[in-house]
Amino acid sequence: MRHRTVRTKGSLSQQTAKLMVFKLIDAASKTWRRLKGTNQLPKVIAGVKFIDGIEVIPNTESHAA
Template sequence: IESTFATVRLRTAKTRGCVARHTILSMVYKLGQSAQKKWRRLRGFKLLAEVIRGVRFKDGERVEPVKEGELTRVVNI
């Protein structure tokens, strides 16, 4: 997967020292605008706090943790 800023990093590395600072900043800004058109909007952003807390999800649905007693019953069957 290509990094979001790989395009900007490549162009700035190739032109470093060849152009004025103002020119390179303008170029980086325009490259960022161009890359932004290709970014995908993050869906489910309301669930990010739960993901950070460690809640498990499968196919976009919350998976409840299995209790120890239930796990024992399933194994004994």
């Protein structure tokens, strides 16, 4: 199917562009969902590693031969 409308670049006013962006964000926000595990967020920011949602505790023990 061919898109047959022609529109020149820069034909929108600044106010119309802002309105279009607002409507796009408004439509997208209706499908957003709450994140799970928000209690883990401070750990993620601190740089703690997770594998499959489980915190990985690095083994700092060194065994000499």
